Amino acid sequence: xxxxxxxMPQTILVSRRVIEETVSRLAAEIANDYQGKNLVAVGVLKGxxxxxxDLVRQINMPLEINFITVSSxxxxxxxxxxITVHQDITTDLKGKDVLVIEDIVDTGxxxxxxxxxxxxxxxxxxxxxxLADKPSRRTHNVAIDYLGFTVPDRFIVGYGLDYDNxxxxxxxxxxxxxxxxxx
Ligand code: IMP
Ligand code: MG
Numbered sequence: 001x002x003x004x005x006x007x008m009p010q011t012i013l014v015s016r017r018v019i020e021e022t023v024s025r026l027a028a029e030i031a032n033d034y035q036g037k038n039l040v041a042v043g044v045l046k047g048x049x050x051x052x053x054d055l056v057r058q059i060n061m062p063l064e065i066n067f068i069t070v071s072s073x074x075x076x077x078x079x080x081x082x083i084t085v086h087q088d089i090t091t092d093l094k095g096k097d098v099l100v101i102e103d104i105v106d107t108g109x110x111x112x113x114x115x116x117x118x119x120x121x122x123x124x125x126x127x128x129x130x131l132a133d134k135p136s137r138r139t140h141n142v143a144i145d146y147l148g149f150t151v152p153d154r155f156i157v158g159y160g161l162d163y164d165n166x167x168x169x170x171x172x173x174x175x176x177x178x179x180x181x182x183x
Contacts, residue, residue: 009157009167009174014149016171019131019159022148023051026129027058029146030099037097039063040123042089044070044114046168047103050160051131055101066091072110083113094122103160104132104151108140115142132156132173 014022030039041059043052045067056065069087098118105111111128118126129146136153155178157163158170167174 009170009176011175011177012172013151013154013156013175014132014159014173016159018149019173020054022131023054024058026146026148027055027060030055030129031060034059034063034097034099035061038095038124040091040093040096040098041065041101042098042118043067043101044103044110045087047160047162048101048131050168051103052101055129064091064096068114070110070114081109083110085117089118092122093118095124098123098126099146100126100128102128102130104134104156105130105142105144106134106137108138108142111142112140131159 039061041052041056041063043049043066046069056063066089067087068085068089070083070085072081072083100111100114100118102111115126115128127145128142130144131148132151133144133147134151134153154175155163156173157167157176158173160168161173162168163176
C-alpha cells in the first residue's frame with residue numbers, strides 16, 4: 001500500500017481548533033504536576049517541533065528546552081528496526097525531571113528505546129507527552145503520561161507530521177488517502 005502524496009491531502013482528521021484546545025489542556029496538566037520541579041522538555045525531532053513550540057509557550061512555569069533527533073530503520077519486519085540517534089541532548093540530566101515531547105506513538109519502538117536512553121543518563125524521572133496515539137499498531141509497551149488524542153490506523157500528516165518530509169507545515173492534521181499498487 002502506498003499513499004497519495006503528489007496532491008494535497010483532503011481529509012482533515014483533527015482540526016487546528018481541536019489541536020489548540022488539546023495543547024492547552026496538556027499544558028495545564030503538565031504545569032500542575034511539575035510546579036517547583038526542574039523540568040527539562042525534550043522534543044523528538046523533527047515531528048514534534050510544532051507541537052513542542054505551541055506546548056511550551058503555554059506551560060506556565062520555568063523549564064529547559066532540549067531536542068533529540070532519532071530515526072528508525074526497519075530491516076523488513078516492524079519489530080526489528082534499529083534506532084539511530086543523530087543528535088543527542090547535551091544537558092546534564094542528573095536529578096532533573098525529563099518530559100519527552102513526541103508527535104505520535106505508533107509501534108512504540110522509538111519511544112521504548114528513547115525513554116531507556118534518557119533514564120540511564122541519571123534523570124530523576126522520565127515521562128512522556130504525546131500529541132497522538134495510534135494504539136492499533138503497537139508492538140512495544142509504552143506508558144503515555146500525557147496524551148492528546150487517539151487516532152485510527154491511518155497515515156497522518158500535518159502539524160509537524162510528514163510523509164517523505166512533506167506536509168509538516170499544514171496547521172491541521174490530515175489522513176492520507178491510500179492506493180493499491182496493483183490497481
Ligand atoms: P514508532 O513506530 O512508534 O516507533 O514511531 C516512529 C515514528 O514514526 C514516530 O515518532 C513518528 O514520527 C513516525 N510516525 C508514526 N506514525 C506516523 C503517522 O501516521 N504519520 C507521520 N509519522 C508517523
Ligand atoms: Mg517522531
